[in-house]
Amino acid sequence: MAAYVVRRLLQGVVVLFLISVITFLLINLAPGGPTSAVSLGRTAEEREAVLRQYGLDRPVLIRYFDWLGGVLRGDLGESYNQGLPVSSLLAQRMGNTLQLALTALTLTALLGVVxxxxxxxxxxxxxxHLISSLATVGMSVPAFWLGIVAIIVFAVQLKWLPSSGIFTVGQEFSLADRLRHLAMPAGVLAFTLMPNVIRITRSALLEVLTSDYVRTARAKGLPERVVLLKHTFKNAMVPVIAILGLITTVLFSGSVVVESVFGWAGLGRLAIEAANGRDYPVILGVTLLVGAIVVVVNLLVDLLYAAVDPRISHE
Structure with a gap:
């Protein structure tokens, strides 16, 4: 098992290296890259000074290896727009994204499996039929539209929940206030992702229920509760874990729309702000961080396979 983990981590390092190369080259070689952003609203002298300040007057490959060396030292560069280290910006937003993603994942897993x-x-x-109809609606409704409807209903009309933000400005931290702000964005994400878990759980369970060992267990007179918990549910969990792993990566990399609709200051909103402001070091940092999260989640999912199903071995 240890050798498998080490091998997968090494593969993850290679994947992250390729992601960094592709992202860096696309940003710096495509039209509208950092050098053109620097020229906006500046004189020739100011432009040259800024290019030298950020090292943009050097060849792309040299800049990449300088940036890569900084990454290996824990330095992701400095934001063009905010003048702050990219690592500190990511650290500020990462906690908010974790709150939203883990809450939505918990709701998706519990409600979807049940x-x-x-x-x-x-x-x-x-x-x-009722649950299948609910799943069809969840798969069909766009997240941004559902978010707007939720704001109109629960924030504007009923005034039960705040319409945006992470906390109430000017108020001391309280768990109740944080949960009220978290309810709508997490609920919208869960409602749009839950149908996938429902469909996979239903299909996997129906397949296991028709297997020979389940029929044998029932023929022996075992209670239905024992048959479901001991012989059926655990064996049906492998595809469910797979879809939950995929959903986890989507929550970290694809919750941009929901974060924008609800004004949730997470990684997705940071990426949008960086793209709109041509803040390329921040874009690189977000891309690399999300790539690392995907690598780790995929590794954890593979390890969970072996924990749930003893027939799967990574030796």
Whole structure:
């Protein structure tokens, strides 16, 4: 197992290296790159001074290896617009993204698995039809539209929840206030991602319920609860873990729309602000961080496979 983990981590390092090369070259060689952004609203002398300040007057490959050397030392560069270290900006936003992503993931996993199990156990009956209809609606509704509707209903009309932000400005930190701000963005993300878990759980459970060892367990007279928990549910979890791993990567890399709609100051919103402001060091930092998260999540998912299903071995 240790050798497998080391091998996967080395593969992850190679993946991150390729991501950094591609992203850096695309940013610096494509039209509208850093050198053109520097020229906006500046005289020729000011432009040359800024180019020298950020090292943009040197060849692209030299700049890349200088940047890579800084990354290996924990230095991701400095934001063009804010004048702050990129690492500190990422650290500020990472905690907010973790709160949103983990809350949405918890809701997605719990509700998705429970509803998927209910749908499978009541196949072709009204609970199954109701849950399938709910899943279809969740897959069809765009997250930005659902977010706007949620703001209109719960913030404007009912005034139950705040419309945006992470906390109430001017108020001391309280868990209740943070949860009120977290409810809508996490709920919208969970509602749009939960249908995938419902469908996978239902399909996996129905497949396992028709297997020979489940029929044998029932023929022995085991209680249905024991059959479901001991012989069925655990064996159906492998594809569910796979889809949850995919959803986790989406939550960290694809929650840009929801963060923008609800004014949630996370990594997604930071990436949008950096792209709009042509803050290329921040874009590079966000891309590299999200890539590292994806690598780690994929490794954890593979390890969970072996923990859930003893037939899977990484030796």
């Amino acid at each position: 509803l998927g199990v209910l749908s499978a156990l009541h196949k072709n009956r009204w609970p199954d």
